Amino acid sequence: MALRSVVSRKTLAPALRHYRSLTTFTLPDLPYDYGALEPAISGEIMRLHHQKHHQTYVTNYNKALEQLDAAVSKGDAKGVVQLQSALKFNGGGHVNHSIFWQNLKPVSEGGGEPPHGALGWAIDKDFGSLEALVKKINSEGAALQGSGWVWLALDKEQKILKVETTPNQDPLVTKGVSLVPLLGVDVWEHAYYLQYKNVRPDYLANIWNVINWKYASEVYEKESA
Amino acid sequence: MQPATACASSGLTIPWLRRCSSLRVKCSTSQRAHCASTSTADTAEPIEPIEPIDPIETDPEPDPEPFKLKPLPYPFNALEPHMSKETVEYHWERHHRGHVDSLNAIIQGTEFAEMELENMVLTSYNEGNPLPFFVHASQVWNHDFFWETMKPGGGGNPSNVLKYLIERDFGSLDELAKEIQNAALTQFGSGWVWLAYKAHRLGVGNDINPRPSKKDKRLVVVKTPNAVSPLVWDYYPLLAIDVWEHAYYMDYENRRGDYVSVFLDKLISWDVVSDRLKNAMFRASKREKMEKREMLLDKMKEARLRVKAVDLRPTPKARPKMKRRQY
Numbered sequence: 001m002a003l004r005s006v007v008s009r010k011t012l013a014p015a016l017r018h019y020r021s022l023t024t025f026t027l028p029d030l031p032y033d034y035g036a037l038e039p040a041i042s043g044e045i046m047r048l049h050h051q052k053h054h055q056t057y058v059t060n061y062n063k064a065l066e067q068l069d070a071a072v073s074k075g076d077a078k079g080v081v082q083l084q085s086a087l088k089f090n091g092g093g094h095v096n097h098s099i100f101w102q103n104l105k106p107v108s109e110g111g112g113e114p115p116h117g118a119l120g121w122a123i124d125k126d127f128g129s130l131e132a133l134v135k136k137i138n139s140e141g142a143a144l145q146g147s148g149w150v151w152l153a154l155d156k157e158q159k160i161l162k163v164e165t166t167p168n169q170d171p172l173v174t175k176g177v178s179l180v181p182l183l184g185v186d187v188w189e190h191a192y193y194l195q196y197k198n199v200r201p202d203y204l205a206n207i208w209n210v211i212n213w214k215y216a217s218e219v220y221e222k223e224s225a
Numbered sequence: 226m227q228p229a230t231a232c233a234s235s236g237l238t239i240p241w242l243r244r245c246s247s248l249r250v251k252c253s254t255s256q257r258a259h260c261a262s263t264s265t266a267d268t269a270e271p272i273e274p275i276e277p278i279d280p281i282e283t284d285p286e287p288d289p290e291p292f293k294l295k296p297l298p299y300p301f302n303a304l305e306p307h308m309s310k311e312t313v314e315y316h317w318e319r320h321h322r323g324h325v326d327s328l329n330a331i332i333q334g335t336e337f338a339e340m341e342l343e344n345m346v347l348t349s350y351n352e353g354n355p356l357p358f359f360v361h362a363s364q365v366w367n368h369d370f371f372w373e374t375m376k377p378g379g380g381g382n383p384s385n386v387l388k389y390l391i392e393r394d395f396g397s398l399d400e401l402a403k404e405i406q407n408a409a410l411t412q413f414g415s416g417w418v419w420l421a422y423k424a425h426r427l428g429v430g431n432d433i434n435p436r437p438s439k440k441d442k443r444l445v446v447v448k449t450p451n452a453v454s455p456l457v458w459d460y461y462p463l464l465a466i467d468v469w470e471h472a473y474y475m476d477y478e479n480r481r482g483d484y485v486s487v488f489l490d491k492l493i494s495w496d497v498v499s500d501r502l503k504n505a506m507f508r509a510s511k512r513e514k515m516e517k518r519e520m521l522l523d524k525m526k527e528a529r530l531r532v533k534a535v536d537l538r539p540t541p542k543a544r545p546k547m548k549r550r551q552y
Binding site: 048052053056085086089145146147148167168169188189190193194197198 | 315319320323360411413414415416450451452469470471474475478479
């Protein structure tokens, strides 16, 4: 579900080089205007975040994929392994941000409305209350050193909700193969610096006003079925 | 009779030093041991037994001074237009000061409070398993270093030894800039980019290279994540570029590459980097000498032990007495 938002188009590679075509990625459009999330997140931040950061991840991911393709075709094992960090960083950045844009919604369209139904019950069961969950995510996000993400995850195997953090642009699966991201909050400085400067806790407190619980509920219901 | 001249290091009077004052006598270990055990007996008054002092009565040692935020070497707007006043102010006032305050809060009352900052960084790194206050201690050190690396009207070219080493180890200043750019752009996340002087050490742990060569004492470009610095790898840092986003976001947005090239063209103080290099080379060579001496002493000790173990003769061979030279 989450990856459905990634728009892909096939590119025809030159026939002389190899017969496989490489799937490249493009920047997904935001489902709302840049300024629609104010005052929680300013329009300037949203614009830069989407047009510059996410676009750079997509561009560099495509570049790394092309290099990977060439290395795999040539059988260059060393080259393949050397590309892994660039793939993880740029690919992870693309995956994470694609989920992030779905996690946000303007207040006028239902952003910030608490979860109902199955997800609401699960949150009460696993964390006690929504307030407790929010407090936990905020404290883990504020304590994260450097850059990273804080996630509300569903552990498909154990069938419980968890709060996890990942450093830099590592996707959630690096913390556990059975983890499915329901909500991700970007705590890289670029996500809040222009508006909140170094006060990350304020950013975390305010972002809950624009969190799209409906999307999280949909993913939860689909993955826990 | 002329008074006997005393040996400078042990204080033993040696009668034959009377005539030749330039003769420097090195006392043997046995003489020094003798000195140490008998010196107080000759001259000191009988020692009275010291009464135990009630600990409550003495004044407690004053708490060590908390760390203070080091002032910037230039005003906030001195680095404009390359680094805005706002960036410098927020960076120093909020981030750097925040780390100082957090550090003081954590170490107050602990044994770490008396340590020097550099020592604290190395100790708290704990060989890769950092203690909770490592990030604060290291960031305080890194930021102090960072502010001093820059100066208003910076840029230009390095000179003298620094220039020679850059050309030897990188080819040219442009090559060095390219490598620094590459390191900055591949530091995926927050961190720092450094130029460091690497003394003769293997890249593994802190091992001494058994076969040192001129190539070991070289300049290297390193990148470190989050708060780590090359101090923990026993390198001597020469310059630091902060590539945490807070260092450049307000001026360059996401264009980290532009920020780094402006840093190298317009902000860097090559004089400071040269001074650090001089200092690093001096400390590295001093340390090398000490280590060589220690290795030699160890070898001698081993050799002596080996000889003792093999010596199975029932009676030691009588050694001829040294002839006393008559002056």
